[in-house]
Amino acid sequence: DSGVTQTPKHLITATGQRVTLRCSPRSEDLSVYWYQQSLDQGLQFLIHYYNGEERAKGNILERFSAQQFPDLHSELNLSSLELGDSALYFCASSVEGREFDTQYFGPGTRLTVL
């Protein structure tokens, strides 16, 4: 157990819908990262938040957005869902956001878009 929690574990929804994925980092961590793992793209970085502020953006679609709340939990919002958004979404956290910080990964949320 890494100490990072993600809910829900599984999510099945239809195209065009909107969903929210939730991540709670380890208690000592200020940084939260979101990654998407799909069969065709592999594991890709989406976005990084540090202490409530967006720090870096990766290959995140405009239909996706995220935020980190004052209690440091984070939510990833996916809207206008398409079949291709079906993937495993991982959250990771680290103490700060330094390049040598270890990132601790959560168990992931498996999203299926039908």
Next chain:
Amino acid sequence: AQSVSQHNHHVILSEAASLELGCNYSYGGTVNLFWYVQYPGQHLQLLLKYFSGDPLVKGIKGFEAEFIKSKFSFNLRKPSVQWSDTAEYFCAVNVGQTGANNLFFGTGTRLTVIP
């Protein structure tokens, strides 16, 4: 853009065999290198990481990796694998700049160890 290549997609070994998984990256500057493992049904866990110093890095569970800068490689090794090493292994890099902590992952190598 940075990229990470893992050329072995699926490796099958018998217990006690030696393991070497390849990882190559493309980036000309300073990089930090990581190997993560994902056991079946579990989350990604850090095996080892390299930032600077001795290019031979030892990690958990008997794994080690060697950074060869001239070859842009960071291969993972284990002298004698066990059935419990069956998992997917991911090599990852970040570009070693302050604030740039996002990881670029390889496509992963699935290791199956036969008892």
